[in-house]
Amino acid sequence: MAATVESAAPESLLERFHRTKGWRMALLLLSPYIVIQIIHQAAPGLFPDWLSKLGDFRFLPDWANEALLYVKDEELLGLFNFKDVTRTVSGWLEYPLDLSEQLLISGGDSFGWGPVPWIVIIGLLAGIGALLGGWKLAALAGACSLYLAMFNTFGWGAVPWVVLVGLFAVAGAKLGGWRLALLAGGCSLYLAVFGVWKDSMITLSIVFVVAPLAALIGWASGLAAVKARWFEALLVPVLNVMQSMPHFSYLLPISVFIGIGDEAGAIATIMFAVPPMARLTILGLRSVSPEVREAGLMSGCTKWQMLWRVEMPASRPQLLVGINQVLMQCFGMTVLASFVGTRGLGLPLLNYLQSLRIGKALEVGVAIVLMAIMLDRLGQALGARRPEHIDMTKSWTARHPYWIGGSAVVAAGIVLARLTEYAALLPRGGIVSTDRLWELRLPGTDIVLIDGRKGATVSTEPFWEWMVDWVQLNLKSPLGHIRDFMILEILFPMRDAFQALPWIGLLVLVAAVGWRFGGWRLAAIVALFVAYLAFSGFWIESMETLYLVVAALIVSVVIGVPIGIFASTSDRRYAAVQVILDTFQVLPSFIYLIPVVMLFRVGPVAALTAIVIYATVPAVRYTMLGLRNVPADMIEAAEMSGCTRSQVLRKVKFPMAFPEIMLGMNQVLLFGLLLVIISAFIGGIDGLGDDILLARTEQALVGEGIVAGFNVAVIGLTADQLITNYARERKAQLGID
């Protein structure tokens, strides 16, 4: 500013443009686009066709297909066959997957890996445990593998469900006191009692294998990135693309190379969960304070000692946050991987949704929600734990209550399981016998909430069915009207408008915005992105996807920003909304489809609703965050100037929070893009999601699916580049970070 005041030279047009703000700037940025539109509409002769619609290019999908087939079937460099490699990797996964499933649910009769005797494996596992986490982890690993060894020695089955429920409760108690114990115990009890135990344990057994692997790979790559600059330069862009790809894009290539099944899902899940861990590892290692590092150096640490004794432990909180994220990503992805035939909670949900057995789907859905909440809260509590001194005057038993409690649970559970098979393994949900032993009715009605049948676990299906029926009966017609109105009056016209966009117009618009916020470099990048979309062969589909996401964005903002404003006005509301948002955030995206299908069945309104539910979370969160972060003295200054509450909001808080809210919009878009693909599953919308879903079942269409998935990523990256650059500039102007 000072420089412009001092310089006597007249302001150039460019400088003036850069100082223009608000609607004037918006108009300026839009003007080239408007000109193109006018020419396009008014003088079609002047406007060559290829500038508006490109022919049906199919070379990218075809290339992708051919490349895939080549990689899959030919020997690379005459050395090895890629498919063999992937199959080998999946073969490696098979053993731990089997083992963990046997441990948790299916029981087993063999333990030992080929000729390696089980005692060696136990020693190995315990040794690894000791190396990584001291005697406690060693004891845990040893106990687990010892239990496994009992399979063939004593013919024990899987760990009895009573033991697992008890252990979850003990873990909850250790990590977060009696509340968490109640939560973890209660959630796992629900899983056990309501007939989803087997499926949930299969899911858990996969998560137990893939989460550590993903965490390890992510950690190693994060570490490498911190230690070697060139690797970071390589890794970070890859992470950016990976994290903006929809989940499904991971499933596609996997299904080609691995086929379908648990291993395919496991590998896709690992790939999906690595990026957040890598990021948080980088963040964690970078955030170790320079003084702590120097203290390590001055103590005479070698490089190796610095890493293991100073940097790693000091970045432990971030690493634990990373591990929690890995855990949740793995859980969500494992559920979603049912699309490639991975077993677990996702598969029944998929089947029930497909056969429109909404009641059953809801029951499984609740199980998924409870399991997600349980895992997340346990993981968070683990991450939030800070070391505390131990009163050494107490006895050993008093110092290790949870270890003793855990051991007691295991011992009692095993004995109990010997006594009654109901404590060992509950029969899978579903009707074994038709005699209803007991039932729980809604008081005063004949509506059955829960029924208990002989030989079966209790089921809440009647309750959910009743709820679905009620919704159908009472809400069908108003909802139908809303749906028809939305489709005919809003969504379809909007879609047509998006699809009528000449690609060159969008390119110019995006480039202009890019130039304004990030100069020529950004303009070139985003223009390249749009050009890619135009030539990818999926322009129309991309626009269809974009329109749905933009529509969802608008609705999300309309709903989310007021909620965010409301929540930011008091500490209590803020805390309460925060908890709700956190809960929503950990649910696998798949879950959002259930209520939507219940209300709207299929079609764009259903998809839109699902996206809105999912994407409103970041809209609320960032609005809240932005408003809360406005410095208190600034608000006091406004109040002392005589502002009313609404003036404070409009004139001080909102402008200050605006960059943060824009970042929220960015997140809404990215979330929306992720869900729009999944929504394709419920049908009734075209767009990129459809191509990706089709590719799942048709091998010949995998190339299409991958390119379509990449298009989704490109749309996301374009928005991300523009918005983050804007927010950075604006925050710098406002002096906030």
Place this chain on the structure above:
Amino acid sequence: MATSMNGDAMISCRDVWKLYGPDPEKFLTHHDGEPSIDTVKDAGYIPAVVAASLDVMPGEILVLMGLSGSGKSTLVRCLSRLIEPTSGSVHFGGVDLLAASGRELIDIRRHRMGMVFQHFALFPHRTVAENIVFPLEVQGVDSAARRARADEILALVGLEGRGGYYPRELSGGQQQRVGIGRSLAVEPDVWFLDEPFSALDPLIRREMQDEFLRLQSVLHKTIVFITHDFSEAIRLADRIAILYEGQIVQLGRAEDLVTQPATDYVRNFARDVQRDRILTARSVMGDVSDAPPDAETVEAGAVLREIAPAVLASPHPLVVIEDGAAVGSLDRDAVIDAVWGANEAEGTHSGAG
């Protein structure tokens, strides 16, 4: 300054430069190793340490004093080679520190250096005792010896019974006691303290300064102490180096800085100090012939605060003696001038106190 090393010094550095910028080595060589500050800045380099030379004598407390950004932290990190100087030489206990290999440097740090940090820099995942003996642990000292040493140190820094606590469970002052304990665990020859008490409350700071002096009276370490607080500097220092924009503008005893400030910058610092606590009889005494031969005597090294009552009560000047011999005289006016009239004497604005 002398360009040869002082053989007696514990730490001796000559002409140490630290520049930040695109290619500082080349820039320095290009200017024959002695560019002016303006040349450095104009070329876009940030001068963190400029041609610093100093000697730290065994058993001495040398305080590096300057405001933030004056380069004192960078200088001390050059002396411990946490930062690689752009040019210059640093000798540590007779060893050329900058020529030491990575292994040698680790060895020197493991046995001969200790450092205390402004924000304590404790390892959050280790207990107090584990923090304290961390330097021993990385050397491979066995756990029984470590435990014994931890107990000694805990007693030394006044943290008995807190060995099993984690840093976050302690107050700031206690945390810094842990930091001090850790830096002393290997019985280092040289003790670096980087603004160790700046992050503490004023009352705790005072207490920790006393604690520091008590420790030093027992341990007799060679100390390089950084502070931005002039009163802390004069309280603790044998000698003070004042830094400004990376340069050592003056190095001397507190008294020298007060009585003969080299620049206005130093004078500004010295202005508000309690002069009666710093100035000694020696620095303000007059000619020995002014006092009657039978007058009472005061020691030359005594600060004015201690002897002022005697001088002011006496109708005639007193005799100043050093090692039993009369070396000067001290009268009321000299004391009053030195303590209360100094500002006027220097022609600067006169304060009420």
